[in-house]
Amino acid sequence: MSGTAGDAPPQPAVVLDTNVIVAAGFQPRSAAGWLLDAIREGTLRLVWDDATRREAERIVGRIPPLARTRIDELYKPEDRYEGTADPAAFAFVEDADDRKFLALAAATGAVLVTLDEHLLGVREQTSVRVVTPREYRDLLSAPRGSDTPPPG
Secondary structure, three states: OOOOOOOOOOOOOOEHHHHHHHHHOOOOOOHHHHHHHHHHHOOEEOOHHHHHHHHHHHHHHHHHOOOOOOOOHHHOHEEEOOOOOOHHHHHHOHHHHHHHHHHHHHOOEEEOOOOHHHHHHOOOHHOOOOOOOHHHHHHHOOOOOOOOOOOO
16 A cells, blocks of 8 residues: 555455455456455555465365466555454354454454355354445445445
């Protein structure tokens, strides 16, 4: 990020579940594709840690039509979270592999964007904002002063 404090508001921060990256690979003009474009353009920050990046690279690399897709440019060093995220605190999420995304969003205050029913289904059980790619895009395009709460 460039500039000095006060130049512009900070870019909104998101944690992306791997399924959003996969969806964008298959449908680049979808809301998921829009999110990846916004991250690449620097208008949106992808907050990540080693565990979330490792999963995304592993899953994308296993899908033949996506295996050569470059996702490394999404993972900017300055947006890497080096603190502690506690997946065990989210034991109410049925799929243990999904907990790391919710834990990272909780630790960083970012919005979790997912297409996973295990995560979407626990919205009422967590203070973390959990949304679909389309919901997130709609939040960002809501007019200022509307009763739609801002992301984050």
